[in-house]
Amino acid sequence: MCLFQSPLVTQQRGWSGFDQITGFEYELKNLFTFLRDEKINNSIWVTTDVHFAEVFRYAPFSDTPDFKVHEFVTGPLNAGLFPNRDFDTGWGTESLFFYGPQSMSSTKTYDEAKKWMNYGAVTIDENGLMTISVRDIKGEVLYEQTMYPE
Known part of the structure; x- marks a missing residue:
């Protein structure tokens, strides 16, 4: 299974947004949370x-x-x-x-x-x-x- 997440706002590339909504840290936290909550x-x-x-x-x-x-x-x-x-x-x-x-x-x-x-x-x-x-x-x-x- 492959999971991909795109930020809702795409003014910047994900890696440069740090912990902002377009940032890698934000996306990673959301992905980890999703996996945990879905018991994956x-x-x-x-x-x-x-x-x-x-x-x-x-x-x-x-x-x-x-x-x-x-x-x-x-x-x-x-x-x-x-x-x-x-x-x-x-x-x-x-x-x-x-x-x-x-x-x-x-x-x-x-x-x-x-x-x-x-x-x-x-x-x-x-x-x-x-x-x-x-x-x-x-x-x-x-x-x-x-x-x-x-």
């Missing part, structure tokens, strides 16, 4: 284009600690490396896995960079169990998590 737990978001791999678990509401959202960030498969260990903890965010060099400048050659190239893979078995993995360019599993349907 353990939703999984797969993203890319940040040039390192990281897996996050969000527990955005202290009054409903069992409500969780999971984000799998993968990549690059062949691009520059721009690792960033800083992340917003305001949504009860926990980093479960990070894969990237210590800094952009620590990787000097393409051969060194290949170690950090990665992609995400999703499989769903006949019982509905979903396994999401982060894999290196050889297909080796770097991190794996199995999610049960709820």
Whole structure:
């Protein structure tokens, strides 16, 4: 299932509106609230284009600690490396896995960079169990998590 939300007022792009009605924070809060209120737990978001791999678990509401959202960030498969260990903890965010060099400048050659190239893979078995993995360019599993349907 894919969910999309568009702001009612579109004078600005969502990322630049911060916590205003057109902002990312506002939209994310509304999306988290909708998922929680509709009892859609353990939703999984797969993203890319940040040039390192990281897996996050969000527990955005202290009054409903069992409500969780999971984000799998993968990549690059062949691009520059721009690792960033800083992340917003305001949504009860926990980093479960990070894969990237210590800094952009620590990787000097393409051969060194290949170690950090990665992609995400999703499989769903006949019982509905979903396994999401982060894999290196050889297909080796770097991190794996199995999610049960709820």
